[in-house]
Amino acid sequence: MIDLxxxxxxxALLETGSVTQAAERLGxxxxxxxxxxxRLRTATGDPLFVRAGMSMVPTPHAVALGDRVSGLLAEVSAVLAPLSGKVDPAALNRAFSLRANEGFFHRFAAALIVKMQEAAPQARLLMASKPAKDATLLREGAVDLEIGxxxxxxxxxxxxxxxxxxxxxxxxPGHTLLSGPVTPERFANCLHVVASRRGLWAGPVDQALAxxxxxxxxxxVVAGFPDAMDVARRSDLVAQIPASVLSDDLIEVPLPVRVxxxxxxxxxxxxxxxxxxxRWFREMVFSTVRSKEAGRS
Known part of the structure; x- marks a missing residue:
């Protein structure tokens, strides 16, 4: 009998390349x-992973299997999951995965973790960064939910x-831009820091100024909005960020151009x-966002 x-x-071994990290991921x-x-080596007739210095590397057969394993797991989970009935959060012992950018996690991660732990103490949450827009991870079942x-x-x-x-x-606080009306000219004359995963120097604000x-x-140019805010709080640079991620120690300045x-x-x-x-997990995320947004308005 095959042990799923x-x-x-x-x-887990293919994802981590480490027996120790794979063990931690699966508890x-x-x-x-x-x-x-x-057991995997015996079942497949292949060593699957071999030593390369201090690390382990997959064999060609393991790499070939890796293209199919995550999809198989997603399909098995879908087949065996009940289509109706209520979820007992207290008995929910599994990991959920959420993919978003740093700004979303900066605002919502702590509240979501607390909310999930209160409702489902044995549930776990894997929060993955989002370097680019790509549906591949959702299609392969590597990510449960994506925000963006x-x-x-x-x-x-x-x-x-x-x-x-x-x-x-x-x-x-105390920035010279706050000493008078924020006109397009005064705004443009400041030094600026922007966040761009793709390393872009210009965007809609620059088009409107042009x-x-x-x-x-x-x-x-920095990788994420938290980095941009960190630069702004330690310097005279102006950070361009979404309003939803503004931290309490910085002051909001409305943009003097329409974007x-x-x-x-x-x-x-x-x-x-x-x-x-x-569905339970998605509602956890949705209700957390609703609560935080209601508190901001």
Whole structure:
């Protein structure tokens, strides 16, 4: 008889490349994970992982299996999950995965973790960064839920709008920009820091300034909004961030030019649509966002 737990073990080993880290991910002891690796080697007739210095590397056969394992696990979970009935959060012992950018986690992660732990003490949450817009992880079942701006996304993906956001400028207390009206000219004459996962130096704000014959001096591009705010609180640079992620120690400055707002949405694969546990998890995220947004308004 095939033990489906071996598929989970193989998936964790392929993802981490480490017996120790795979054991931690699945909540097993290192010795139990080592036994799983031995059973996998016996079942497949392949060593699967071999030593390369201080680390382990997968064999070609393991790499080939890796393209199929995560999809198989997602399909098995979908087949065995009940289609109806209530979820008992107290008995829920599993991990959920959420993919979003640093700004979303900065605002909502702590509240979501507390809310989930109060309702389901044995549930776990894996929060993954979002370097780019890509539906691959949702399609492969590697991510349960993704948060972000829709853009050109896969047509089959389920979506739900969470909240409207807008871009603002953020400065430290005492910044010279606060000493008078924030005109486009005064704004453009400041030094600026922007966040861009793709390393872009210009965006809608710069286009709007250009229409007025102005340009701002961007002296730094950072990876995420928390980094931009950290620069702003330690310097005279002006940070461009969404209003939803503004920290209490910075001061909001409305942009002196008109730029489009953004809609932040949740996205998930249709294979998870009817899963009661996934529905419970999504509602945890939705209600956390609603509570935080209500407190901000």
């Amino acid at each position: 737990n071996l598929l989970r073990a193989l998936d 097993l002891s290192v010795s139990a994970m080592s036994r799983n690796l031995s 701006v829709l853009g050109a996304f896969a047509p089959e993906i389920r979506t739900r709008a969470l909240f409207q956001d807008r871009f603002i400028a953020a400065v430290r 229409e007025l014959g102005l340009s701002r001096r961007i002296v730094a 489009p707002g953004i809609t932040i949405s949740a996205m998930w694969h249709p294979r998870l649509d009817a899963d009661p546990q996934q």
